[in-house]
Amino acid sequence: MSQTEIKNKQIIEAAIAEFQERGFAGASMDRISERAQVSKRTVYNHFDSKEALFKAINKCLFDQLQASMQITFDPNVPIREELRRLGWTQGNILVDPCAMNMARMMMGEILRDPETAENMNRRMDMVRPVKNFLDAAVSAGKLNITDTWVAAEQFLGLIKTRGFYPKLFGEQLSTRKEVEKIIEDAIDMFLCSYGVKA
Incomplete structure (x- = not known):
């Protein structure tokens, strides 16, 4: 460096x-x-300027989140392992102090400035990469999902509700063991609803 x-x-x-x-x-x-x-x-x-610095932080967070979501479904790997890999795209953010500090800082500005919230929401499409992953899993016959957009929102929600939002609002950062439990619970629920029955 x-x-x-x-x-x-x-x-x-x-x-x-x-x-x-x-x-x-x-x-x-x-x-x-x-x-x-x-x-x-x-x-x-x-x-x-202060504005330029804030935008740079915004971009840094956006780039980190987008990079974490670049994941392609592998039909040759058991579906549970693939969902685990997908879950850790979120889980790795939860155990990264720098990422969580940036997320907390951005949340403060989103609450203060609706225009910032609108810009962030437009740029941070976290659902689409998960939907694409699930589309590929459905095409491979590994999952049975009618609406992959809704299923993607549900998968993210299962992890974020327990892992992201509590930490965003001040709880101590999760350990990898805690995040692993959250991800495994999310996968269990997800496969109960969308797993292909033998």
Whole structure:
């Protein structure tokens, strides 16, 4: 990692902490530079405004979530293992302190600014990749689903209701063992409804 990349990372991490603590309106570029242990000039060399810094964090979270969802169904693997792999695309976010801190910070801004919420909702299509995965599983005869869009929402909901939303609103970060239990429970319920009967 280059010196520029290191400083960029320091600034983004400091900004996440600052936005989380004080919100967008209360955040200060001076305090961000202090937290990042870089000069204010360095902060402005990387990001020309507080808005630009906030957008960079938004993009970072979006890119991380999108990258986590790039998963292709493998018809040669047992369906439970494939659903487990799908579940961990969400589970890995739940055990990542940086990702959860960014998510909490973004939630604060979504509540403050409806336009931010609209932009985030438009960009963060988390359901479609799951639907595509389930479409492939149905085509392979591994699942019996009439409406894969609804089933995708249900699968995500089973994990997020127990794993994501409680942590978003302040509970201690989940351990991998806790997330594993949530994912396995979600798979059990999902296969009860959509598993192919022998």
